[in-house]
Amino acid sequence: MEKIATRQAYGKALVELGQKNEDIVVLDADLAKSTMTIEFGKRFPQRFFDMGVAEQNLLGTAAGLAAGGKIPFASSFAVFATGRAYDQIRNSIAYPRLNVKIAATHAGITVGEDGASHQMLEDIALMRALPNMTVLVPADAVETRKAVFSAVEYEGPVYIRLGRPALPIIYDDSYCFRLGKASVLKEGDDVTIVSCGVMVSYTLEAAKKLQEEGISAHVINMSTIKPFDASSLIESVRKTGAVVTAEEHSIIGGLGSAVSEVISEQCPVPLFRIGVNDQFGESGPPQQLMDKYGLNIERIVEAAKMVLKKKHK
Amino acid sequence: MYSEELLNDLRSKARLLRKDIITMIGKAGSGHPGGSLSSVEIVTALYFHELKLDPTDPAWEVRDRFILSKGHAAPLLYAALANRGFFPREEIWGLRKLGSILQGHPDRKSTPGVEMSTGSLGQGLAVSNGMAIAGKLSAANWRVYVLLGDGEVQEGMVWEAAMASSHYKLDNLTAFLDYNGLQIDGPVDEVMSPSPLADKWKAFGWNVLTIDGHDFESILDALQKARETKGKPTMIIAKTVKGKGISFMENNADWHGRAPSAEQVKQALAELEQV
Ligand SMILES: Cc1ncc(C[n+]2csc(CCOP(=O)(O)OP(=O)(O)O)c2C)c(N)n1
Numbered sequence: 356m357e358k359i360a361t362r363q364a365y366g367k368a369l370v371e372l373g374q375k376n377e378d379i380v381v382l383d384a385d386l387a388k389s390t391m392t393i394e395f396g397k398r399f400p401q402r403f404f405d406m407g408v409a410e411q412n413l414l415g416t417a418a419g420l421a422a423g424g425k426i427p428f429a430s431s432f433a434v435f436a437t438g439r440a441y442d443q444i445r446n447s448i449a450y451p452r453l454n455v456k457i458a459a460t461h462a463g464i465t466v467g468e469d470g471a472s473h474q475m476l477e478d479i480a481l482m483r484a485l486p487n488m489t490v491l492v493p494a495d496a497v498e499t500r501k502a503v504f505s506a507v508e509y510e511g512p513v514y515i516r517l518g519r520p521a522l523p524i525i526y527d528d529s530y531c532f533r534l535g536k537a538s539v540l541k542e543g544d545d546v547t548i549v550s551c552g553v554m555v556s557y558t559l560e561a562a563k564k565l566q567e568e569g570i571s572a573h574v575i576n577m578s579t580i581k582p583f584d585a586s587s588l589i590e591s592v593r594k595t596g597a598v599v600t601a602e603e604h605s606i607i608g609g610l611g612s613a614v615s616e617v618i619s620e621q622c623p624v625p626l627f628r629i630g631v632n633d634q635f636g637e638s639g640p641p642q643q644l645m646d647k648y649g650l651n652i653e654r655i656v657e658a659a660k661m662v663l664k665k666k667h668k
Numbered sequence: 669m670y671s672e673e674l675l676n677d678l679r680s681k682a683r684l685l686r687k688d689i690i691t692m693i694g695k696a697g698s699g700h701p702g703g704s705l706s707s708v709e710i711v712t713a714l715y716f717h718e719l720k721l722d723p724t725d726p727a728w729e730v731r732d733r734f735i736l737s738k739g740h741a742a743p744l745l746y747a748a749l750a751n752r753g754f755f756p757r758e759e760i761w762g763l764r765k766l767g768s769i770l771q772g773h774p775d776r777k778s779t780p781g782v783e784m785s786t787g788s789l790g791q792g793l794a795v796s797n798g799m800a801i802a803g804k805l806s807a808a809n810w811r812v813y814v815l816l817g818d819g820e821v822q823e824g825m826v827w828e829a830a831m832a833s834s835h836y837k838l839d840n841l842t843a844f845l846d847y848n849g850l851q852i853d854g855p856v857d858e859v860m861s862p863s864p865l866a867d868k869w870k871a872f873g874w875n876v877l878t879i880d881g882h883d884f885e886s887i888l889d890a891l892q893k894a895r896e897t898k899g900k901p902t903m904i905i906a907k908t909v910k911g912k913g914i915s916f917m918e919n920n921a922d923w924h925g926r927a928p929s930a931e932q933v934k935q936a937l938a939e940l941e942q943v
């Protein structure tokens with residue numbers, strides 16, 4: 356199967372957008388070759404700004420460009436873009452509701468060998484807690500391209516979470532991405548599985564395995580984490596009566612939290628969150644880390660069976 | 669004047685560290701050779717001459733502290749610590765592997781002798797200030813040393829800390845700036861010029877020395893002057909070559925964060941053999 360990293364798709368989408376729209380400007384912080392903004396930089400050098408190793412300045416400058424009528428994309432690794440520059444994002448972008456697109460790459464534990472300092476597991480939590488912020492976590496290259504285009508059509512701050520590793524392609528070009536709408540990848544009656552990003556392709560595999568055992572899973576790709584599509588979730592959960600979430604993020608504050616908030620208030624059912632368990636990551640090959648931290652197909656299958664059991668009690 | 673014996677010993681240590689860096693990163697399949705190689709003489713001078721340390725007791729209370737603020741040069745720090753006896757040399761071949769005590773970027777909890785978890789650039793100087801102030805408060809005469817990159821100083825936080833070091837007259841603090849002229853996206857002066865570096869640090873109240881960062885006599889001299897300077901911190905701006913010692917890596921930003929192939933490791937080791 357063809358595999359493409361979401362950051363790769365982001366780099367290509369930026370070039371496409373740059374051709375169409377003169378207002379698109381791109382900023383980076385000495386990671387252009389890794390975030391793939393380099394492609395835009397080569398094509399449109401006058402609209403590309405490398406700020407050096409200075410993420411706070413990166414986001415602050417992006418705010419100013421937005422206030423000046425431009426549509427800035429600001430990129431760095433997720434840990435530095437949202438961590439180092441959190442207050443700039445909060446007070447200079449989200450609060451004044453400026454039209455800045457923060458596209459952060461190398462999110463999550465699939466960063467691999469660089470280790471915990473570079474493995475951002477709290478960015479969804481940080482960005483989701485901000486009023487006015489839209490949070491997108493695309494699952495493959497096709498969805499990334501569409502999400503990036505939608506972010507431009509939408510006026511306001513957007514956080515787009517991208518990854519380092521090549522991922523399987525889930526969608527074809529006919530896929531209609533709608534900002535704020537969940538994407539149902541498989542209908543099912545027994546258990547709802549909600550995931551985002553890297554975990555979506557695993558979830559589809561897990562659903563196949565469950566099917567073989569006679570369990571029918573309803574699979575939702577929640578690629579817009581905020582605004583949260585509560586109605587798609589509730590509709591599914593009313594039918595299935597059990598839910599599992601899966602994300603390459605801390606179980607505190609991310610997709611699992613967003614789902615729990617809605618479920619506990621509106622239709623309490625057995626629920627299990629798969630994510631990194633309030634821990635920092637570590638160095639290692641991405642696949643080994645995913646297995647060690649329980650972010651894999653087997654764990655989703657297990658969790659689905661567990662919530663099913665609870666439902667029948 | 670330093671004895672030929674001392675200088676030769678440091679030079680051979682430097683060669684050993686370079687070999688270890690290359691072999692280690694080659695085996696790991698990822699890592700940062702360029703900025704590890706440019707700082708070899710600085711770190712060798714510190715660990716094999718300057719620092720007051722006890723490898724059998726990494727937590728010795730009054731030890732000198734070294735903080736690798738440019739944390740991506742971890743392979744260099746690990747090579748120095750291993751060869752100084754902080755942990756068995758075999759450990760360095762586990763670099764970046766699952767379960768290794770040697771994380772991709774330095775981690776204080778994982779590795780004996782590592783004073784601070786770094787890797788997020790720009791944070792080391794503030795931490796060094798804290799350690800220097802703690803030393804003064806406890807009337808312990810330990811010294812604090814920190815190594816920064818020339819791309820790293822683009823972080824605003826470095827200058828917040830620089831102001832504080834001189835404000836609090838931290839003469840027990842010595843910083844090195846590895847002035848190799850390159851960062852990831854290219855030459856620092858093209859990406860986001862930090863020049864003029866010496867004037868900036870002087871304006872921030874530091875005693876500033878500019879030296880050849882690959883020459884041991886200059887490094888040892890500068891360290892001596894730093895120790896003698898009272899009432900202000902010292903910044904040693906060390907002019908270096910990124911990738912120093914390996915012909916195909918020298919002055920090439922592409923080797924910032926890329927592992928050499930097995931063939932390239934062989935070639936690099938052969939070159940180092942000839943020095
Ligand atoms: C806060 C932060 N932003 C970005 C990075 C990614 N990064 C790692 S090394 C590097 C370039 C550093 O250049 P320099 O300080 O000149 O290091 P050297 O040339 O000595 O290797 C960057 C941007 C990081 N580690 N931390």
Ligand SMILES: [Mg+2]
Nearest residue numbers: 818819850851
């Ligand atoms: Mg440099």
